[in-house]
Structure formats: C-alpha cells, structure tokens
Amino acid sequence: MFNEDDVIQVYRSLLSNLGYTPRFTQEDAIKRVTQALNDYDDVILESPTGSGKSVIAMVFAKYISDTLEGNSFLLTPRKELQDQYSESFSDNVFVFKGAANYPCHLGISSGIPDADCGPTAQCAKGGFGGRNYGCCIGTPLAEVDFPLGPVPLNTQDLDSEKVYCNYLYNRHLALQSEILVMNFALFLSHVNYTGIFHKRSLLVLDEAHRCEEWLVSFAGVKLNEDRLKRLVPDLDIQSLSQYIEAVADDDPLGSAFMKDWLGSELLKIRKIAEIMEKTGGRPSDIHYLLSDVIPGLSLMNSSLDHTKWVGDRVEIISKGFKNKIVSYNFSPVFVDKFAKYMLLNKAPKRLFMSATILDSRAFSKSLGIEEHAFVRIASEFPAENRPFIISNTIGSLAYPKRTDEKMAKVTKEICDIVEHHSDCKGIIHTQSYKATNIISNALKENSTTRDRVITHLSGARRLNMFKEYTEREDNPVFITPSFTEGVDLKFDLARFQIMVFVPYASISDKRVKVRIGLGGWPWYNWLTALSIMQTYGRIVRDVEDTGVTYALDERFTDFISRHNSLFPDWFTEAVEYYE
Template structure:
C-alpha cells in the first residue's frame, strides 16, 4: 500500500491533467487539485499498463475518485466498463461527470448508458396493458390507468431511450411498472412483433459499439453470472473494468449467484397466461384450470407463512419438513401448468414464452429444494408476497471465476474498503488475492477543524436495555434542539426508529420538521430535508450511504448503535457457522469488519466538502466500553473529540464563524 504523501511523478499524464495548471483545472470552474486524487489517478494509470490484474482503492470523501479514474481511462483510449452502486450514481456519472472530463481532455469517445431491462418501456407489454385497460372486461382500476398508459404511449413514440426513470410518468413502486416492462422470463426476444423497435435491443446495441459503457452492479453481475436476459450479448469485451462503490458488490453478488422463486412470479405467470389463453386459445380450458390450481397453491403457501416476518432460515420455519407437502404440490401444479402450455405453445409466441417461463420457474423451485453445503436456504416474507432464496455462503469464488473469465484491468474503489489500514476483509469478500495491489487515500478535508465527534460520558445503558432509545434521545436532546441546522438520526433497526419517532414527535420544538423513513418515498424525504434546512430525518439502513447533502442542512449526524448486522439474519448465521467449523472467528473475521465499514459509511454523510462543518454523535457505550471499540474509532477520520453535546455545539458554532470570516 502506498502512502498518499509519496512524491507523485510529474511525467504521469493523469497527474498533469489533475494538477493546478492541468486540463481539468482549466475547464472545470471551482476545481481544487488534490494530492490524494492525483495519487489515485497514478495508481489507476499503472493498473492499466500492467493489466490484466486488480487494484483496490479506498478513497475517502473529498478525494474525488470519479475524476481520478475517469482521467486515466480516457487518456489511455482503452475500452472501459464502469459499474456504479446505484442507478442514481449511474445517471450522475453518465450525464454529468463523464461529459465534463471528456470536454476537458478534448476526447469524445462513444459512450453508452446501459441499465437492466426493467428500466426500459416494453412496446409489446405496453400494448397488452392498453388493451386490457380499454377492453370490455377492464375494471374500474384498469380504466383509471388509461390516462397514464396513454402518456406512456406518447413517451414511447418520442423517447430515444425508453428509460422510464427519465419519463417522470410512473413512480418506481407503481403496480403498472412491471406490466409495461419486460423481464428475463416474459421477454419474447426475436419472436416479439416490436423487436426492431425494442428499447432494450437498441440500448445493448449502443453498448456493444461504445468505448465507455456505464452500468450498475446488478447489470454487471447479471453479465458475470452469464445469465442471458433473453437474447443477445449483454456487455462488450473491454480493457478495463472500474467498480465504483465496490463495498456493495459482494452482497449483491450473493443474490445473483443464488436462486430465488417467489409467489409474485407465480401470480404474474398466471395473470399473463390467462390473458394469452383468452386471446389465442379460448377453447383450451385446461390451461385456465391448471393456472387456477397454481394460483391456489401459491396462495396457500402465502397463508402458511403469515406468522413469519422478514428473513428467516428455512430450517427454522420448516421444522421436520412440515411444509414439504405444500412444496410437493407446488412442484406438481407448475408441472401441470407447463404441460398445458406446451400443448398450446405452437399457437402464438406469447404462449411459447409462457411455456418457457413455467419451465424455468419449475427448474428454479427444484434447484432451490436441492440441499447444498455451500448454500443456505431461507425465506423472505413481505406483506403480500413470499420469496424462497438459496444463497451461496461465500460469493468470493464465483466473483473470482467470473473476473478471470474477463481478462482486464480491474479497479475496485469505494470510500469504505479498509479496516484501519487492512484490506484483507474486502479482498477476501471480492475474491481477490491477499497480496492484491491497494491504495488507501485519506480525505483532504481538515477534520480536526471541520468536525467534532461526541459520545456520552458517563456511558448510556447497554444497547439491549429496553430504555436505551429513550436514553439516547435524552442525551442527544441539546443536539436535537439547539443546532440551528438540520441533521440525520440514523438507526440500526426499524423498531428503534419507530420508537424514536414517537418520542420526538412529542418533544421536538414547534417549527422543527420531523421526517421519518417509511412515511414517504425516500426521494421525497430527501427533497423535503434539503428544502427545510433545519429538519431532522430519522432513517435506517438506506440512509447510511448514497446521500450527499452539503451545508447547514445536514450539520449533525447521530448514530444510535454500532451497526452490527442482525444476529438473526439466516445468511449471516450460516456464514458464521461455516467459519466456526473451520476453526475461525466469525466475529473478528466477518461481523466486526462489516460493522466498522458500515459505521464509516454512516459517518461519511456528515462532511461532504471543504466548507462543511458538523457534529458526529455516537451513542453506543461499546465504543469505549469494549476492546473492539478502538477498531471503530481508529477507522474514523481525525475528528476533534469531546464528551459533551454542549461542547460539540460550541465547536460547531466556532467552525461556522471561522468559515464566515474566510
């Protein structure tokens, strides 16, 4: 691992471009040259020269990692694939960062943005939805959808991409969304009457021809897992793969390299089959009977799981095989539905596609039921659906195999990859060798002057104490009441979040807005938070990362507990048991490093640029009461530290006053 203070060779083209007199400074207003950014650019430059191989880079907030990898990639004129953690970051990279760097360097490669097929409007399924809504048998709910469907039809005629996220017509949780987009299962591929106009086909064609392709991790893994989504090659061959927000990759990989089958997929198969049967095989009533039996069986499985909540181990909820007869019946019902569809398949492409879907669902169910020592079977219960999962205990091996099958320069980067100076945990989870090249680059921000870390003295009760959440709020009351700006109160459980919301609704002073995760869509909450400038937002897991709010609106972050994963999580339980069987420590090798990295993500919401000032409040008494607490503190930036909320507020006021005088 290199030290960011090492001299940076002036001969490096990437370093020159990112220097005070370089191309980026000339073209980008407000650009601030940073030594850590140049160090990262040099490391990426070297990785491109020595490819194939891998590089791990932890680039703390403020390093500017996006420019640090874009500059050497574009200067090298290599064909590159860039994968981001979310679709939001994907859009930001493609629409903002990439064009800026291309313009600055005077190089305009062919670039393409490629998302999963569920993001693109499907002409064929849109017309089916329109026919269903406008038909004589369409109910009132269907008829109410007609204006929205007509707006989608206008969008389909005028859009160059078909990206529903850019249409502004449907919310992502709209029940209409899955009806007007395709999946691997229901795509008609080359048999589709709209194949030549297909937005997915066009997007993939652009990607195949591009020099730089921007995807997200789900799509990258779909390609790596060799899961063809119905037709065509997914991603092009490239010289370099940049994995941004790489800390998210192993967990996402677990689902892609596993198998899942759910009641929603079964109900959608039944719905689509009924529609195709009515249109193309109205006299084949056997199909309707078999589909009705399948729906009834899926409903019985849902009823049998009413007492479950969230994620549960299959062994725990199926003691002594009590649910096996129901699964046997589901297997039989799927088989009968497949046979009935096979008899009708020659009549229409849609019926043939449904036959293939039923066969695939049956294959998944049987694969899920096959026990394997390298996987864990578990179930996930939602309010209206149930998903059966089988997940690999470790995604490292398939990740390593798929990476080896695509020889290139692989760069994995994130603000949270190292525990202290140690990349071992991240390397193991990503399937990288222990001696993989690595760089850890500290933030250029002046944390001792910009930010204060405060935690309670005397310590609060044990986090398992039922009085704990109320004690957190009582200790943090000065921060909640007296900070003139806004803040995040982050929780490790929804139960604690709900309890805190009930308390704070009664205690926050008038005029201080309280925003609570789950009560509005995430995007709406963040928009209202920014707009307010003085609101408190209470959030759980999804607000610990991927949020970039600068200035006084987010000047305090309170974290209730150290973010250890739930010990009841079935996948984590199985991984812990496997490590114990090998004579290793699950806590030291997995649980603790994961919690340290999660805390770094939560703390990273606070200081987002050189002009920010803020307070990080960590309530958990284990921070100083347990030996492992030192690991958490050592992984955080060099905050100014105090034990009193009032002293932290004075620090914040002085930091703001100092900034105002600059």
C-alpha cells in the same frame, strides 16, 4: 501497460476540460494506482469522501480508450450515481439503464396508452418465444438499421416506416461505447445471462464495499408459491421447508436433500418453460421462469457441493388481498466461488473504489481475489471540521438493556442535541422503525423541537419525506432507520447527525447467523465498521464543509478500541469523548 506520464497527462487534460485544477492528493493517488495496475490485476482503492473517486475512475477509463484503444465498464450500485457520471462527464461516458427507464414508442405510434417497456411489452422486445423484435412494427433485430441520431420522442418526428424501440436503440449505442456506465444489477444480468455484453479492457467498480452484497442478491432466488403452482402444477414446492429447517438445525443432510429436489423439480420447470415458449405463453410468466427461477435454481444446483445456502419461508399479507403471499427465498452464504466467473473475468484489469474498504484482506477474501494491491488515501478534511463525538453518559444500548428508563435517557439526550443545533438541519439514524417512533414522539412532545420533526414509518414514504427535508428551510430534523448510505448531505443539508446505536448486523438474519457460525466474527466486525464509516460519511462532504456526528451508544467506545486496526487514522483522529 500503464505509462505514468501519459496517465497524468490524461488527468490534467480531463480537469482542464472540466474547469478544475490538479490536486496533489488526487494526483498522488493516480500515480499509486497506475503502478498498482501494472503489478496486479486487482487494485483496491480506499479514497475518502470528497477525494474525487469519480475523476480517478474516468482518468483510467479514458487512458484505456484514448491510449490503448480499449474500452471500460464503470459500475455503480445506484442510478443516481450513474446520473452523476453522466452530468459530470457527459462527453466521455454512455449511461445505460434498464428497460423501464426508456419511454416506449408503442403508445405513440399505435395510440396504446401507457405502453409498458418490459417483459410484458406488446412489441415483445425481450425476444421471448423467438420474437426478437428491434422496433415496434416488428422488424427483426438482426435487420434493424439503427439511425445515427437520437430516437425521436414526438409523434410528428416518427418515421412511419421505422419506429425504433427506445430501449434497444440505447442498448445498441451502449455496445459501441468506449466507457459504459451501468448499475451493478443490470451489468450482472447482461454479462451473465443475455450474452449481449462481452469482456472489456477495464472494470471499475464504484462503492465497491457492497460487491459481496450485490453478488449475494444477484445469485439469490425467490420462489413465489402461488405463481409456481399455477405454472407448474405438479411442482413439489412445499418440500422446500425441509431444506430450510435442515439448514437452521445445521443438518449436513440438507444439501443432499436439496440436490435431489433440484434434480427432479428443476427439470419440471424447464419443460414447462419450453412448452410456454413454443405455444406463446404469457410473456411475463416466461420471463419469470427463464430470467428469475431457472438461472437461480441452476446456480444453486451447481454450487451446493462447495457453497452453503440458506433459505427462508416468508409470508406476506398485502392490503387489498385476502390470501397471504408465500415466498421461498434462498441465498448463498459465500460468493467467493461465484465472483470469478460472474464478475472478475469480465475484464483483465479491475479497479475497486470505495471510501470504506477498511480491511482489504477481508474484502478480497469475500470475492475470492487471491492477490491484490491496496491503495489507501488520507482525508484532506481537517479533523476539527468533522468530529465524531461518543457520549458515555447513557451506557450500553445493547438490545436487552433498552429499557423504558434507558430509552428515556436516550430521547432526553437527543432533544438536548437538537435544541443545541436549533439553527441548522440534522439527521438521526435509528436502525429500526420502533426506535424511530419512540424518538419522533419524544421530539414532538418537546415544544422547542416538535415543529422540526420529519420522519417516515415505512419504506414507501422514505424518499418523499427526505425530499421534504431537503426542501424545507426551517431547519428540520430527519429521523430515519435507513439512510446510512447513498445520500450526500453536504454543507447546509446537514450540520449534525446522531447515531443512536452501534449498527451491528442482525444475527437473526439467517445468512449472518450461519456465516458467524462458520468462523465469521471477523467478517461481522468488518461489516459493523463499514456501517459506522458509511454513516459517518453522510455529512461533511467537502474540504470547506463542517458537521458533527454524535454517537450515543457507549458500545462505540469499546468497538472502536477493540477493532482500531479496521479504521483509518483520519477517522480515529476525529474521535472525541463526551462525559
């Protein structure tokens, strides 16, 4: 199916058009993946930061379209990565996003301010209640004759006869595209529930180490107590607490109870949704039942016999609201039984790419993949440019040992490191807002570091403060519990970083706790190694780049030693110890 010479020709032609020259390591990786795709349906590529995974993805997608006359899905977890593909390969890919990313013409054509493009849009573009409109003046989608050019955004350019829905027009183009870039959540929604997108020849998944996480999130269901009681007054939602307690107590009768509950209550929800569709209920409520509640509960109902689910009752008191918001949240412990029909069968060939697969057997098992090829690429970055220095001066920072005296030692060491790197930017990974606050206060009390501190004590301020960090030129230090993935701190954006604690997943998380109880310690250790490697990869993003990672928790030494097989050689060769 894949001819190596032809694939390499596509690679060299693509690089020539981009103004790049071929790289031996990249070309070797492409040859190995080519052979693997001929032998296996599932190929897992572990390729370090800076090795050009996006180019590799594009080579095989272009080969599929140019040589085999097929088409491809290219999935990323984040919109930012979609934009990177669009900027780098604008002539080859089409990027499709969710409705909220497209300006709505309704406001322009009718004078309605801030027209919403979503389930509550007045054009009812979502098709609720049979109103499947393709444009703002109400032309049914089946009769829409889409123009060839881009949809006009200016009032003077609008055709008074046909004002096309920007979102639907882009979806129309996405359906015709040969290489379609989408984020994972949007892809799962469309290929599983709307029936709009169909199978393609190749499925490429970037940052694939998060596949299980994406599937858990997609399969999970959140039930808003007040909203459901308003829409379905006789719904017995409070009884869900019994199932949550049964799972916590490892009571085998919990699943039987949940199946009985779903058998009666899911029927009530479906009947209400049907009535609302026929009588013209509020679109946002219909969307909530049809797109969020019913699919999630239906999946749970069909899988309880072979998959364990965990639940939680969450109470949130929001500012400005007198009453608390109560939500019942459920998620599957495993997704291997879902992955085949939700993800894997959307293309006959699948290429999973990440800098941090680490254990291909654990990865493939989590997705129910029976046979696969694993291709691991070594880093081209010199080890001396990216040292991982473990400090053994503080000792273990396991939670019970985080005394005030121990944390004083931690903050003293951090102040020393920040002072040592007075001429460059850096980032400190804390894992919790409590630790963030302690470390921030310590640095602010130090006369030589106080003016360099940038931090956030809530998720709402996270992106704004990070933007300030990137724009400031006085060598600030960014202190955060939540930037271990998805940020590219190359060159002067960060010359050092500090990992305060070993990033173990919290065993207070019910899903993690249940998974461990079912023999999941190897999985838990794999998750920890993934987090270490992802954090390590935030800095030193180019072969000419340099940066130092400091690990303060003595447990890093023990973890890396005991689980050495999880880490690639190019990482362990960079590990150093500081007494």
